Amino acid sequence: MSSREESLETLRETHDFPCDYSMKVIGDNSEAFVAHVDQVGTNLTRDDVNPEFKTQESGEGTYISVTISFEIHEAETILDIYEGMNDIEGVRMVM
16 A cells, blocks of 8 residues: 555544645745645635635744645645645745
8 A cells, every 4th residue: 555545544543534634844935835825725626615815924934834725625635736736936834
């Protein structure tokens, strides 16, 4: 079984879909970074889902965390979003 299949199995065992899901993306503090997080979250969810975003700058202002919350209808979407977020330039961590 591949790592992706194992992750999908775990998600299906621990979540009842559809469900509310949140993740935090931390990266370089720039408008472009926040816009890319917004774009990935919006593009990879269903058309009828409007993700909610909250941002918070680090103490020194070097980094920004973006918390994105949305309704997810299937486990595959969660993994796709994680992959998309990790591909954003300037990303430091996705949780």
